[in-house]
Amino acid sequence: MRTIDCVVAGAGVVGLAIARALALSGREVVVIEKADAIGTVTSSRNSEVIHAGLYYAPGSLKARLCVEGRRLLYAYCAEHNIGHRRAGKLIVASEPGQAGGLRAIETNAKRCGVDDLELLTPGEAERLEPALSCASALLSPSTGIIDSHALMLSLRGDAEVAGASFAFLTCVAGAAIEADAIRIDTRDANGETFALEAGAFVNATGLDAQAVASRIDGFPRGLVPRQWLARGNYFALPGRSPFSRLIYPVPVEGGLGIHLTLDLAGNARFGPDVEWIDSVDYTVEPGRSAVFYEAIRRYWPDLAGDALQPAYAGIRPKLSGPGQASADFMIQGPADHGASQIVNLFGIESPGLTASLAIADHVVELLYPT
Numbered sequence: 001m002r003t004i005d006c007v008v009a010g011a012g013v014v015g016l017a018i019a020r021a022l023a024l025s026g027r028e029v030v031v032i033e034k035a036d037a038i039g040t041v042t043s044s045r046n047s048e049v050i051h052a053g054l055y056y057a058p059g060s061l062k063a064r065l066c067v068e069g070r071r072l073l074y075a076y077c078a079e080h081n082i083g084h085r086r087a088g089k090l091i092v093a094s095e096p097g098q099a100g101g102l103r104a105i106e107t108n109a110k111r112c113g114v115d116d117l118e119l120l121t122p123g124e125a126e127r128l129e130p131a132l133s134c135a136s137a138l139l140s141p142s143t144g145i146i147d148s149h150a151l152m153l154s155l156r157g158d159a160e161v162a163g164a165s166f167a168f169l170t171c172v173a174g175a176a177i178e179a180d181a182i183r184i185d186t187r188d189a190n191g192e193t194f195a196l197e198a199g200a201f202v203n204a205t206g207l208d209a210q211a212v213a214s215r216i217d218g219f220p221r222g223l224v225p226r227q228w229l230a231r232g233n234y235f236a237l238p239g240r241s242p243f244s245r246l247i248y249p250v251p252v253e254g255g256l257g258i259h260l261t262l263d264l265a266g267n268a269r270f271g272p273d274v275e276w277i278d279s280v281d282y283t284v285e286p287g288r289s290a291v292f293y294e295a296i297r298r299y300w301p302d303l304a305g306d307a308l309q310p311a312y313a314g315i316r317p318k319l320s321g322p323g324q325a326s327a328d329f330m331i332q333g334p335a336d337h338g339a340s341q342i343v344n345l346f347g348i349e350s351p352g353l354t355a356s357l358a359i360a361d362h363v364v365e366l367l368y369p370t
Helices: 013-024 061-080 096-111 122-128 148-161 206-214 286-296 352-367
Strands: 003-009 029-032 089-093 118-120 136-140 144-146 165-167 170-177 182-188 193-203 228-240 246-249 259-262 267-271 275-277 309-318 330-332 342-346
Touching: 003 013, 003 182, 013 029, 013 148, 013 193, 013 352, 029 170, 061 144, 061 148, 061 352, 089 096, 089 122, 096 118, 096 136, 118 122, 122 136, 148 165, 170 193, 193 206, 193 352, 206 309, 206 342, 228 286, 267 286, 330 352, 342 352
Parallel strands: 003 029, 003 193, 029 165, 089 246, 193 342
Antiparallel strands: 089 136, 118 136, 170 182, 182 193, 228 267, 228 275, 228 309, 246 259, 259 267, 330 342
16 A cells, blocks of 8 residues: 555645645645535634734633734735635723733733734724723724635645645544555545555644544553533624624633624624533524623624624534633644654634644644654
8 A cells, every 4th residue: 555645634624725735746636525515514614814913811722822823824815815804803891800911811921922902992993883882992903804715726826736636525433553654544435445555644624633543553542632612693684784794792601702703794693602512513502692692792792683694603622611711723743643654633613724734834834843
């Protein structure tokens, strides 16, 4: 059996970026994806926001890869004509007692290398966004929005031009660490099995990352972290948004609060909230809108009572559960586990989309240090 250079499991935005980076570095790459298309799970169920990198612990992977990823992503979008816009974001304190939270965000952001934030008075914020009501606000001009599907199509195209190949409707049934390679046992939608031998294996399967890692014979089970699932529900606002920027409240436990984001057509959607669940389920319960109305009216009191419509839900693959401090990305390379040329990516939630190109560069460096 011929050994190829790299197998990447998962064709979401992060897996695509990694496949592209590996192929551009001259490696032979095969991407296996259990769905019938790219980016059908977490990558297509998010806010499509290019994050500035304000909230994460300084020095953490999330902070470093978000800030660098933002820089790379804006440049990539400009070079490849990917739809995007530096819309800007207002983080709003709905009462005076939350002003300290804004100052803490500004201080943290500066420690992460983000130095373009501006504290605004209520009048300054409301002149920018007349529909807004707030006690104070923090302006992030480098936050943006992106057409994530166009991005993923471009990443796939780049990877294929560089020689990468894709196998859809194919999953990782098992794997084993051998003397000079990793054997990956695959199974397609018809139940047919096929084995690949690779010099390196990247597990970028998102919600399935722990399950895939647990199926690698010879990989230390104690290094596979627990996963929690947090569903984020979204509600849509019919018609054109009254806001031109993204509006975020001061963050809450488990997420960034029920915020307003925009698509490139100017339409608004609200979410995600944080709903801890035990299994993958994308159902949006219409009754959850009551929580949304209450949260949104703190910064947009004129929201009509019948305006919100259930839209979609996404699920965050989290490494910390209810009441626990937010966990960092976990990107395990050979130096972390000593188990051959394997990289496992665990807990790649937000800002995974923003950080995708930087994550890809990081993974290449873990496998092939320069």
